[in-house]
Amino acid sequence: xxxxxxxxxxxxxxxFSVGALGLLVRRNVLVMFMCVELMLNAVNLTFxxxxxxxxxxxxxxxxxxVLVVAAAEVVVGLAIIVAIFRRRxxxxxxxxxxxxx
Amino acid sequence: MDWFIFVVAGVATLVxxxxxxxxxxxxxxxxxxxxxxxxxxxxxVAQQAHFLAAVQVIVYAGAIVVLFLFVIMLLGVDRTEDxxxxxxxxxxxxxxxxxxxxxxxxxxxxRTTWSAGxxxxxxxxxxxxxxxxxxxxxxxxxxxxxxxxxxxxxxxxVVGAVVLARRTPSSGVRSEQxxxxxxxxxxxxxxxx
Numbered sequence: 001x002x003x004x005x006x007x008x009x010x011x012x013x014x015x016f017s018v019g020a021l022g023l024l025v026r027r028n029v030l031v032m033f034m035c036v037e038l039m040l041n042a043v044n045l046t047f048x049x050x051x052x053x054x055x056x057x058x059x060x061x062x063x064x065x066v067l068v069v070a071a072a073e074v075v076v077g078l079a080i081i082v083a084i085f086r087r088r089x090x091x092x093x094x095x096x097x098x099x100x101x
Numbered sequence: 102m103d104w105f106i107f108v109v110a111g112v113a114t115l116v117x118x119x120x121x122x123x124x125x126x127x128x129x130x131x132x133x134x135x136x137x138x139x140x141x142x143x144x145x146v147a148q149q150a151h152f153l154a155a156v157q158v159i160v161y162a163g164a165i166v167v168l169f170l171f172v173i174m175l176l177g178v179d180r181t182e183d184x185x186x187x188x189x190x191x192x193x194x195x196x197x198x199x200x201x202x203x204x205x206x207x208x209x210x211x212r213t214t215w216s217a218g219x220x221x222x223x224x225x226x227x228x229x230x231x232x233x234x235x236x237x238x239x240x241x242x243x244x245x246x247x248x249x250x251x252x253x254x255x256x257x258x259v260v261g262a263v264v265l266a267r268r269t270p271s272s273g274v275r276s277e278q279x280x281x282x283x284x285x286x287x288x289x290x291x292x293x294x
Binding site: 002007008013016018019021026028033034035037038044049050051052057058059060063065068073074076079080 | 103104107111114115118119121122124127130131134137138141144145147148149150152153156157160161164165168169172173175176192193195196197199200201203204207208211218219220221222223224225226227232235236238239240244247251254255257258259261262265266268
């Protein structure tokens with residue numbers, strides 16, 4: 001007895017909302033970044049579920065690309081965070097309101 | 102058995118996600134993120150996406166979270182943040198309302214039907230052959246251009262990270278070598294006349 005697809009999709013929707021909530025509530029840039037990863041994972045789960053529901057391998061290939069883009073995004077984002085922290089020791093998202101340092 | 106796996110992995114996913122959001126210490130957030138990523142990998146396996154489950158564990162839990170932990174400990178921001186203080190008025194309730202609206206919208210949209218697409222456009226996910234064979238078949242034929250562009254993206258990301266993380270001479274923090282050289286030049290200028 002397999003679990004129907006909508007259950008997975010509902011779980012992914014809840015996971016996405018939790019990630020969005022964290023992104024809106026937290027002020028630490030690193031934790032906000034982790035919440036973006038949560039939202040990406042929710043979307044990945046949705047893609048895999050649709051790949052199973054529609055019996056289509058394309059959904060899984062898209063998840064592969066999302067993983068690659070997420071890895072690149074994390075590398076560049078963390079480099080930016082390191083550059084910000086090098087200039088000012090205690091940087092929450094509220095303090096970083098200027099484009100020029 | 103499938104239901105059991107789904108419930109356990111689903112609860113672990115949500116507990117990890119809430120842990121990421123509610124932990125006061127960024128290190129705890131990163132470790133809770135590992136829990137969520139593993140549980141999502143289990144859900145991938147439960148839906149016959151074996152290759153993606155392996156990639157999820159290796160790339161996400163292995164590489165990305167380690168990168169997060171490196172940066173947290175390198176910068177020394179593993180101090181606990183006071184999450185009770187609220188600098189922006191009504192930010193928390195507003196954020197809660199917005200995320201609940203997102204959830205409600207998805208669930209309301211789902212009341213009609215979750216999926217209405219044509220099945221097996223790219224290729225069947227079930228049937229004979231392993232999961233990795235099918236992904237490779239689609240990746241190196243139909244999505245070959247996207248795959249090549251991905252490699253360009255990764256090169257750009259690596260170069261960008263190196264440029265961003267490099268210590269430039271004009272930046273605020275000066276290297277010890279430079280300040281030592283400047284001091285030597287000043288001393289030379291003072292003693293010259």
